[in-house]
Amino acid sequence: MCLGIPGQIVAVTDAARMMAMAEVSGVRRAVNVACIAQGPLEDLVGHWALIHVGFAMAVIDEDEAAKTLEALRGLGEAQETLEAMAAGDAALEGQI
Amino acid sequence: MSLRDTRVTLAHGGGGTAMRDLIEEVFTSVFAPEMMEDQARLMAAGLQEPGARLAFTTDSFVVDPVEFPGGDIGTIAVCGTVNDLAVGGARPLWLSAAFIIEEGTEVALLRRIVASMQAEAEAAGVRIVTGDTKVVGRGMADKLFVTTAGVGVIPPGRDLQAGHIRAGDVVLVNGVLGDHGAAILAARGDMALSVDLVSDCQGLGHLMEAVLAAAPGTRAARDATRGGVASVLNEMAAAAGLAIEIDEAALPLRTEVRGMCEILGLDPLYLANEGRVVVVVPEAEAEAALAAMRARPDGTGAVAIGRVMPGRAGQVTMRTLFGGTRIVDMLVGEQLPRIC
Amino acid sequence: MKYADEFRDPRAARALLDKIADVTAAIGATAENPKRIMEICGGHTHAIFRYGLDKLVPEGLDFIHGPGCPVCVLPMARVDECVELAEDPRVIFTTFGDAMRVPGSRKSLLQAKADGADIRMVYSPLDALEIARRNPEREVVFFGLGFETTTPSTALSIQAAAAEGLENFSVFCNHITVPPPIKALLDDPYMRLDGFVGPGHVSMVIGIHPYDFIARDYGKPIVVAGFEPLDLLQSVLMVLEQIRDGRAEVENQYARVVPEHGNPVSLAAMADVYEPRPSFEWRGLGEIDASGLRIRPAYAAYDAEVKFGVGYGAARRNVPEPEGCACGAVMTGRIKPVACPQFGRGCTPEMPLGALMVSSEGACAAYYQYGGARAEAV
Numbered sequence: 001m002c003l004g005i006p007g008q009i010v011a012v013t014d015a016a017r018m019m020a021m022a023e024v025s026g027v028r029r030a031v032n033v034a035c036i037a038q039g040p041l042e043d044l045v046g047h048w049a050l051i052h053v054g055f056a057m058a059v060i061d062e063d064e065a066a067k068t069l070e071a072l073r074g075l076g077e078a079q080e081t082l083e084a085m086a087a088g089d090a091a092l093e094g095q096i
Numbered sequence: 097m098s099l100r101d102t103r104v105t106l107a108h109g110g111g112g113t114a115m116r117d118l119i120e121e122v123f124t125s126v127f128a129p130e131m132m133e134d135q136a137r138l139m140a141a142g143l144q145e146p147g148a149r150l151a152f153t154t155d156s157f158v159v160d161p162v163e164f165p166g167g168d169i170g171t172i173a174v175c176g177t178v179n180d181l182a183v184g185g186a187r188p189l190w191l192s193a194a195f196i197i198e199e200g201t202e203v204a205l206l207r208r209i210v211a212s213m214q215a216e217a218e219a220a221g222v223r224i225v226t227g228d229t230k231v232v233g234r235g236m237a238d239k240l241f242v243t244t245a246g247v248g249v250i251p252p253g254r255d256l257q258a259g260h261i262r263a264g265d266v267v268l269v270n271g272v273l274g275d276h277g278a279a280i281l282a283a284r285g286d287m288a289l290s291v292d293l294v295s296d297c298q299g300l301g302h303l304m305e306a307v308l309a310a311a312p313g314t315r316a317a318r319d320a321t322r323g324g325v326a327s328v329l330n331e332m333a334a335a336a337g338l339a340i341e342i343d344e345a346a347l348p349l350r351t352e353v354r355g356m357c358e359i360l361g362l363d364p365l366y367l368a369n370e371g372r373v374v375v376v377v378p379e380a381e382a383e384a385a386l387a388a389m390r391a392r393p394d395g396t397g398a399v400a401i402g403r404v405m406p407g408r409a410g411q412v413t414m415r416t417l418f419g420g421t422r423i424v425d426m427l428v429g430e431q432l433p434r435i436c
Numbered sequence: 437m438k439y440a441d442e443f444r445d446p447r448a449a450r451a452l453l454d455k456i457a458d459v460t461a462a463i464g465a466t467a468e469n470p471k472r473i474m475e476i477c478g479g480h481t482h483a484i485f486r487y488g489l490d491k492l493v494p495e496g497l498d499f500i501h502g503p504g505c506p507v508c509v510l511p512m513a514r515v516d517e518c519v520e521l522a523e524d525p526r527v528i529f530t531t532f533g534d535a536m537r538v539p540g541s542r543k544s545l546l547q548a549k550a551d552g553a554d555i556r557m558v559y560s561p562l563d564a565l566e567i568a569r570r571n572p573e574r575e576v577v578f579f580g581l582g583f584e585t586t587t588p589s590t591a592l593s594i595q596a597a598a599a600e601g602l603e604n605f606s607v608f609c610n611h612i613t614v615p616p617p618i619k620a621l622l623d624d625p626y627m628r629l630d631g632f633v634g635p636g637h638v639s640m641v642i643g644i645h646p647y648d649f650i651a652r653d654y655g656k657p658i659v660v661a662g663f664e665p666l667d668l669l670q671s672v673l674m675v676l677e678q679i680r681d682g683r684a685e686v687e688n689q690y691a692r693v694v695p696e697h698g699n700p701v702s703l704a705a706m707a708d709v710y711e712p713r714p715s716f717e718w719r720g721l722g723e724i725d726a727s728g729l730r731i732r733p734a735y736a737a738y739d740a741e742v743k744f745g746v747g748y749g750a751a752r753r754n755v756p757e758p759e760g761c762a763c764g765a766v767m768t769g770r771i772k773p774v775a776c777p778q779f780g781r782g783c784t785p786e787m788p789l790g791a792l793m794v795s796s797e798g799a800c801a802a803y804y805q806y807g808g809a810r811a812e813a814v
Contacts (some may be wrong), residue, residue, distance in 0.1 A: 002583075002585055002635060002639045005433045017596070020173040025289070025352060032589075034700075048438065049636070052637060053532070054562045054589065055560070055562075055589045057640055058695070058699060060439055061693070062692075064325065064692040068443075068667075068689070068692060072445070072448040072452075072666055075452060075773050077531060079451035079454070080447060286563075287558075351437075354437065416486075418449045418665060419446065420445050421491065428784075429786070432537070433532075435533075435534060
């Protein structure tokens with residue numbers, strides 16, 4: 001039961017009911033932000049949250065995302081170097 | 097003006113003057129058929145050519161809501177039937193239009209729908225030459241159901257069918273996929289999603305003529321309506337007894353359509369389109385066919401999405417972004433929004 | 437899409453797959469003697485097949501598809517109770533789309549709708565609340581389904597209804613929790629598992645410590661994972677590395693979404709509204725102690741079981757599984773979907789016999805739809 005997707009909080013729509021507008025790839029939906037509200041709801045605007053069944057369930061931690069991505073990018077670049085070396089070796093073999 | 101009612105009543109289906117007034121003021125004054133007999137009498141010059149064939153098709157249209165961003169039930173009733181003719185290589189000429197109207201439907205709504213039908217017909221170069229109306233009690237229909245039938249002429253020498261597809265052929269589409277299905281889903285409102293998307297509904301007759309001129313070896317074409325591109329590909333693969341492999345990275349999708357699909361857990365390959373065609377051409381003609389489509393406003397987003405392969409008969413697979421493959425099956429039932 | 441597309445980069449995927457192959461070889465896992473890793477969550481099962489990951493990992497690695505699909509583990513008796521509620525003429529029955537096609541012993545919700553029941557699919561329990569506000573003369577029942585990811589949403593909705601005095605709104609509670617069935621699987625003498633990929637979105641609510649017992653008491657590694665393909669591959673690699681290094685720890689690959697201690701507001705709302713049932717029935721697994729939730733007496737006015745006298749609150753019926761259905765054996769990882777004699781014959785997505793063929797999270801439906809077995813046979 002896990003379909004959750006990242007959306008950006010773009011506006012507060014009904015502070016009394018803890019509702020804000022979230023945007024996912026240009027699609028907007030009013031979501032409940034009770035689970036992620038820590039101060040004034042306005043502070044949430046601009047933040048990214050994980051949206052599940054109309055509720056913002058967690059604020060996405062940009063630093064943690066960047067860390068994970070950096071590790072993955074490092075892997076990708078290493079892979080590219082390996083592939084380039086393999087291609088170079090193949091080309092050399094072809095010449096001989 | 098003798099039609100004073102703002103809403104259709106059962107009297108408008110009763111066969112008397114009320115019905116006559118509705119038909120004349122709302123329908124025939126706009127469609128302007130040549131005569132008011134119970135039939136259209138047609139002269140088909142194209143049919144005189146030896147080898148020319150008549151194409152004849154029919155389709156019923158129900159959509160909720162009946163008016164949506166980018167069109168209404170009338171637009172798709174004309175486009176759908178024009179497209180069914182066009183993808184078979186026929187030049188669409190005439191349509192019939194039959195309306196089942198729910199008691200209480202606003203006359204102004206009917207007028208808007210009739211106007212958009214006439215506009216689409218003019219754009220497609222077809223005439224609406226005969227028709228019918230019936231009125232049913234409240235709750236017996238959802239505002240309006242429309243049935244159109246269409247007649248066109250296939251010029252000599254043209255023979256598009258999925259059975260002609262060969263291994264190595266290239267699979268093309270004329271633009272981004274799923275706009276219609278996603279726009280309708282948003283317009284229906286029960287998921288409370290708002291998005292700037294308009295239906296892709298459009299007539300494809302002129303586009304098909306351009307493709308066939310540029311790529312005369314074109315094997316087959318189908319418009320990807322209900323069931324989406326996935327269903328068309330499955331039908332084609334089954335008819336050809338071949339496999340089709342599409343490339344996930346090549347699928348043209350608008351960001352908003354991807355967003356809708358991510359939120360509701362839907363697969364864009366199964367979303368309905370009303371102005372998108374899947375064309376299969378020999379590899380040597382693929383570039384010419386793409387260029388012909390891209391030169392037109394109804395084909396600017398044309399791309400190759402896959403290829404016909406020897407493989408298992410009837411199987412459609414997709415190469416995922418990671419080089420994995422998965423089966424793209426026929427849709428089971430209807431796609432339901434999910435949270436899992 | 438931000439926070440999604442970056443985690444679908446094929447180049448990094450190839451690098452991860454190479455490393456997975458290296459570690460798999462290093463620990464001596466082979467097709468004959470594979471390492472068996474269970475992805476607990478059905479969302480992970482779906483992603484594995486959607487991206488074709490099952491065919492990209494080495495043969496020495498075997499994905500066992502866990503019980504984390506709430507639709508799949510819902511016993512048939514509960515589906516029957518849903519249909520019964522939905523057929524009550526006073527009721528507007530609201531549900532997520534997932535549950536519509538699940539077969540009950542008489543009919544599915546989709547069939548009940550065709551027979552005239554007022555059943556409405558919604559995206560959110562908030563939409564069910566809105567339907568209740570607009571239809572004060574009708575009883576609006578929401579089908580509360582799902583694990584800890586979804587439970588806070590219905591808890592907050594019940595609290596909102598109570599605050600507003602919205603007395604025509606109630607929840608038919610079928611919420612279940614992840615840790616108890618994991619413990620049941622680990623206690624099953626027939627089960628052999630070498631590690632777990634943990635459910636990311638459940639964990640964003642409950643944090644990572646509820647899994648401590650898996651590492652501490654059973655000596656198995658578990659890595660809480662995100663749902664993009666790179667998340668999954670990286671998590672699998674982390675599990676394999678733990679195996680290689682002889683470690684058994686709870687690790688968090690999905691730290692961008694999962695806080696160590698979960699979400700305090702969600703946890704408080706759940707604790708306020710729900711309490712554990714003594715036991716709850718899981719399809720294929722049987723009754724598991726303290727694995728289901730019920731609405732606390734303080735919120736009885738919003739409890740459809742109490743309001744309509746159905747389910748665990750009333751006389752329970754025993755509904756046997758359909759004959760020949762091997763969902764239980766598949767669910768516990770004893771057999772692969774294709775080994776079920778009914779797979780693709782008496783049980784297809786068009787005519788599902790068992791629940792695993794219904795939900796797209798179900799292992800059988802995923803196998804069938806995305807061709808786990810069929811594509812390999814080409």
